[in-house]
Amino acid sequence: MKGMMRRKDREMQRDEALEFLRECHVGRLGTASPEGVPYVTPVNYVFFDEDIYFHCALSGHKLENIKENENVCFEVDELISIVEDENPCEISTKYKSVVAFGKASIVEDDEVRLEALKKLVDKYVSENNVSSKLTIDKMTKTRVVKIKPEIITGKASIK
Template structure:
């Protein structure tokens, strides 16, 4: 799952943990004018793929329909690592960046499976409840198949 090796790489287990526990991810798509469009999203990491829910229409959906190549990012920020020199101040962090292919789920069973996983992650008290048919019809689910994934960290042991 990891891409090119660089300094301060997260292990596969650390990447999986960050993707599982992060509450917000950032999805980057390309507008029809070639500019990146970044959207904060709720998501779930399941079976090696990212699943995102939202309206079945809109800018990110249109962008994906034109160009399925996307970038997805999550991060957790730790403490500031202060110094007496401004350029030596740093921040503890962990981050994961994924390059992938996005598709819109059409299969109703797979869409419901992904939505159930998202509900279980964010509002577990509602797990197992049936989705109203009108809400289900208006909800889109994006699946990102991972092509490349890198995870990095920085902390006070890196100095």
């Protein structure tokens, strides 16, 4: 069942999963075409007010899929290390991951788009105050998509 963790011993607490989602830099967005063909693509994103926002071009596979089917899956992860062993069956990894299931929608409100894009710029650009240069009239070639998560689960193997 979606959202049920099989390995309870590796389940992250909700606040830990949300913090990890805030910290990661690349997420993987899973959508499906009208024919049911899965499409996964990496995106830069920002997580605030319990929602995930990413930017993209004005058209493309992601947007076409979202227009037809708002149900999406979003994933972030970090490979911490490889655990080597003489026995190949005991080789493992230390990792963290978060998966969110939710509904995606294209953000039409210019003020919300601007806020999301400014937060994206602040997250990825270290130059102070560069996001203040972003204005609504400069957003003509960029779409912003919002994912409203319904289920968020986190899993970690770090011991």
